[in-house]
Amino acid sequence: MTTTKISVTGGGEYTVSIGRGMLSNPERTFAEALGAGVNKVLIIHPPTMGAVANKLRDQLMGEREVLLAEVPDAENAKRIEVAAFCWQVLGQADFTRSDAVIGLGGGAITDLAGFVAATWLRGVRLVQVPTTVLAMVDASVGGKTGINTAEGKNLVGSFYAPHAVLCDLDVLENLPRNEILAGFAEIVKCGFIAVPEILDIIEADVDVATDPTSDQFKRLIELSVGLKARVVSEDFKENGQREILNYGHTLGHAIEHAERYTWRHGAAISIGMVFAAELSRMTQNLPDEVVERHRRILSSLTLPITYTAEAWEHLLTTMKRDKKSRGSMLRFVVLTAEGKTTILNVPDTSILFTAYQEICA
Template identity: 85%
Template sequence: MTAIENTVISVTGGRDYNVTIGRGMIADAANPRGQFSEALGAGVNKVLIIHPPTLGAIAAELREALSGEREVLLAEVPDAEAGKRMEVAQFCWQVLGQADFTRSDAVIGLGGGALTDLAGFVAATWLRGVRLVHVPSTVLGMVDASVGGKTGINTNEGKNLVGAFYAPHAVLCDLDVLADLPRNELLAGFAEIVKCGFIAVPEILDILEANVAIATDPQSSQFRRLIELSIGLKARVVSEDFMEQGEREILNYGHTLGHAIEHAERYKWRHGAAISIGMVFAAELSRMTQNLPDEVVDRHRRIFESLTLPTGYPRGRWDTLLATMKRDKKARGSMLRFVVLSAEGKTSILNVPDTSILFTAYQEIAT
């Protein structure tokens, strides 16, 4: 299958690059006029493909397709958040160093959101920056992690506390790679799509509510539309605020509590499961502080439940979650900050000096 009918979304700020959405790009990787050749550009002599064990066969296929005038190496790293550790980054640096990678060479991040975070961090820090191409293999990776230039690894103190802003040179979203994605992982990725719907793009919510089974079918036109709408929103926001000094903060809707839940679960939960709870919490907080209508809060729960994503968390975990949120990178001194809604598509930042209101909102999602 060849790549046809590609959608190209441009991203500016930090570095101008394109996000290409289509099918057959990996199968067409050997084509000297294909998307991979264009993404890597001329003058790249060495390529390191960083990938998780589950994508070993695709990584090997890419390696064979891209080899020729280039030397292509593979670096297999742990899957999901287990790969976002300093020891794993050091392993990748070691591979780059032993193969004498220079600034004219490239890193390809092939995998989900955690993998592209790691690969981006490795590319950003090796020789202070080498060429980077993302090939996201999950819904989450396509609509969120691979676009925007946020890279990072986790520490014992929290998620993404060590990282850098480093824009990729290209992002290739091959929808065919989603064919074998486990259903629960595919649905977890929809949490970030739902987020885009509530903060800015109501069409997303309408598509999901019209027929969630069709909307979550990777072969459907509705599925592709949701991917394109979500990437389009993120491209617009990060183009205007690459370093997250203003509008880009809206993309953190639900993430402050969500990241704390991921930390509490030792990163064994899927990101989308934690973020869905975080968004219901943010909606409850918005109802208390911004008069967000009840029907919008209820719509959060209804949509997440239709995606079989969780909407509550144990009552006795609050103190642990609060301690983690206080270390969140979005906090300012002792002031916690939350993205809140006054209506669908109307966001603002809530500074919280008194955590009692947070505790009250948490009781609304506590199980």
């Protein structure tokens, strides 16, 4: 299978490579990704990627020194204490600005690795190697980096573009089925906000579409990354168009916070998208069939589409801290039609409560 290369220009030009076998010949792959002059590399990885990280270290050793930093899995990695541990490793190994960090793992790991690379010496070279569907289509592309705080998700971070992103589809073949399906929430999001072809492929045969070995799966990854690349290239620091990528995320992030980050990101975003669709129906006259298409496609992926009624006050409080809020004004990405978005400013939360009733279990 050929490798697809997608160029991103936001925050500095780099390439997202999508294909197979990239990690089986890492010396050739990483020579280009890291670039010249890199003497030391830190691979940040979760325990589940320990074997892959060790193999990668052994294969990259030679002309350069390669260190490993094992960090907690999932959102537990995105804590200031974990970032400080990584900084300590970099400091004790005398990393300079000509050295590099590799983020090997899911979205939380690439978020953390990006934040560590952005903040060490005010920026060292970064290569992202996403190993989940979510990380490939969302977290590793676009230069958003960050960690969580007790008050909410991703409230501390920076915009920092990687030097390269390597999406080796082979690493997905051993992922649990529910992990793959959770990552599809971000793919579905891309379909509803801009690329209807995505929705058609999933509806045609959901089993084939979600099979990492299929051509349709690769096509979905390419379409999703392609959309994000276009948006990020035009609006790197989310001053305008990039906000469309947050469709479903305002409520979704609040649900993640309510669940103490024990839920998969995609599960929370799935509910957030149905909420956003209901809000779009109420405020933008979004057709009923588009709202129902949200429910049908997300349900076919076994993703949740409802949440508990009792959580509303907690969710509202968390949403008011959302990065997209402006003062006391809550802001939501909504659909005016399938594939078309706008920003809804909400001075009165009563309409949010009404929309929320439509997704209550």
